[in-house]
Amino acid sequence: MNAKPPAPGLSRAGKTQRATALRGELSTPQAVIPGLPPAESFDSLGLPPELMNTLIGLGVKEPFPIQAATLPNALAGRDVLGRARTGSGKTLAFGLALLARTAGLRAEPKRPLALVLVPTRELAQQVSEALAPYASALNVRLATVVGGLSINRQVALLRTGVDVLIATPGRLTDLVSRRDCLLNQVRISVLDEADQMCDLGFLPQVSEILDQVRPDGQRLLFSATLDRNVDQLVRTYLHDPVFASVDRVAATITTMEHHVLNIHAADKLATATEIAARDGRVLMFLDTKAGVDQFTRHLRASGVRAAALHSGKSQPQRTHTLAQFKEGETTVLVATNVAARGIHIDELDLVVNVDPPADAKDYLHRGGRTARAGESGSVVTLVTPNQRRDVNRMMSEAGIRPTVTQVRSGAEELTTITGAKRPPVAMKDSSGNAPFRGLGTRPGRPVKETRKAADARKTAEARAAARVRKGR
Template sequence: MSSTFAELGVPTQLTDVLEREGKTKAFPIQEDTLPDTLAGRDVLGRGKTGSGKTLAFALPMVARLGRAGGKSRPGHPRALVLAPTRELATQIDAVIAPLAKAYGLTTATIFGGVSQQRQERALRAGVDIVVACPGRLEDLMKQRHVTLDNVEITVLDEADHMADLGFLPGVTRIMTATPERGQRLLFSATLDNGVDKLVRRFLDKPVTHSVDSEDSHVDAMTHHVFHVNGADAKRELVQMLASGTGRRILFMRTKHQAKKLAKTLNAAGIPSVDLHGNLSQGQRDRNLALFQGMSHRVLVATDVAARGVHVDNVELVVHVDPPAEHKAYLHRSGRTARAGSAGDVVTVVLPEQRRETDQLLRRANISVHPQAVSASSAQVATLVGEVAAYVKPVPVAEQSQRQGQGQGRGRRGGARSGARQGQSSGRPAQEGRARPEGEHGQHRPAETRSGQGRPAQGRSAGGQRNGHGGAAAFSASGSSRRRSR
């Protein structure tokens, strides 16, 4: 039986916040690490995605600063979290912020793809906790907007993903700029690609906690492999898998295909948004807000979202395009069955992909019997459950009026507000490329590039072109008819 946060030594100010959010029992990685992290020890935590790592480091970080009291000087934060993607940085901040507020502490996010002026203002105001991606943080350090000599606790989250994206040299320089006497926590699913070197160099006699093997998967996650006999059958199956009433994420290999599929689903009356490297920060924030708010229950994403998006209650993940390697399969799949919930994962496989997919699943240690299916198969209907009512697309102009004007508003003022808006050069590499984008101005971010090629056009049932974007807003049609299978 798991321990309560109070039993693990979490201060009352923080347990009160957790209880208001319905969190009383600790997950295994929290239960294992909190006694050591709260005591000020360096910790190496290894656990799969969705295991509760964010709260595992957020609690000791806030508790340490809260006990010490005081305020940060302008440009001298007292705590630092490094994350590989801006989506992840934003979501880490969302976990830390209510905890920090209990002690009157301020938080800020730092990442690229947006103007840095808001971030500069936040730093000048004196922020206690910075959640940052490496590239933009280094830029601000070089411009002397921020100095890390007062950092008491540093966290590296998803260090293995930062290694995959080529960020370890920047991470090393940033870590070197923090005081050696400070506490350091590193959380990672694996220790390959140089992560082990970070551990040896920067962690002082770390206590290691590993709640999962490197390539483990969630017991509450059910895997399905659906064989289809061709592209048309695949298209029909994917639309049926997207048609349920709950949240689901569909993964594609390329940005173009993700955008195209979102438009096709929208035209079919399935509210969908896309997430990939060609979207601006405002578009990403808007699309994630629509998905999290359930007005759009389908997210069509590339691997850029596999690590950075943490949304609860995703009941189904569909590998529309099987990933290139087994780690990507596990990271994608980890978007469901999070925080103790159950979930299903489907891999759609064309005849020419069967051998490659079998090899990928073996490397991922996934044992599943493939099934030959069509969109009308009984096992597909069982998996989808209730089919949601058709939802009529709203023209893009009306979408802008309903959704676009409120983006970025309603946030608290001050340092946290300023920094949450603007943020991280340390975003993932563009799909299909080995290099990271936006590092130190060496590459133009994909989000600011003009032109993504000719927009993919979907057809509605009536044959009319559907030219609106993947994040088009929807309104209920009032009709009870269902989409044809």
């Protein structure tokens, strides 16, 4: 196990306070334990002039709470453990410190000086885009390596020399195993969204990566929750970390509204379609890739500009889909949990759980796509009768008290809450039934065709085929 030389000791009270915090038992909404006091402004941090000018040019005037709480200690070279909800400004919280402490150094080919590990390709892209102007101002070479894109191009980029590398664990492990990337010169390591990396099964890869970086390097770990696996990373790889929390574990956001819409299973498709047809953008979550694709096709056929996003899409497809949604070319993004983190869309005021999430953590991260950086937004969850007990338990675990409303498609209450309206094209077949059957009474499952319906369909198909033959 890598370990850094011991830092000056704390008092017994300080050690007790930190131990309590690291167990995730801190109840105050904002705390820093113990370290330098939070920054009141960027001016007070002593950032390089290039970073200050870039912040001013981009209209960033005051630090968000997580930035104010962690930047002083991160800039001082301390290990930092930060807990904050998604969308709270964590990227600049670690990014400004990382860039400021890397500026003026030059990496050798294949040997980056700083590393940012993230769980998804989308988050890697978002971090890269957010840090690019600041890195450019400091002449720090930034690169991103993720799966789904040409590994040979990434190898060529590493050979030219990369100062700060943003990576997903899987692709970085591949590059390290091929010896196209060596980590022994990494002096600053960042784990962003550490809890999701653990949830996705990346803990062994993350541990293997951290075992290869400089043992005396700085570690910055940011996570929305501090569960058992994250705690393992903290205990193994962070030395005497400053703990900073700006949210309770199950914090709600004052600018976010939470609604549970109780619906009949047979009305789920129509209700979801009307919400999708609203004016303005909406992000809609379903459980499965097949469900996402089917519902997206249905919405397009109904005249709604919708696009699908899930792990079955190639990285260029995912990038293009996100760009279209951000630019307003599509108004509905239908996605699996791959979009629950690492996606920032300005002025996205509605997230809809067409299929309720499996647990409280997923709910909080899905909802975190709206009401970001002080904006307002709503999270709506469609719930059929057989899902109510599970959803009630999940909401309780998330610390959410939603507004519960019984609605049906076409109802005024639905329009009031979501802005729902009739889609441009009515999707009906000759029997008057909507042909799409992808939204079942259970999350992500299609409705099973009854034997009677199957017999009727086969009879109709046989008669149609007979008419075709007779016409010939």
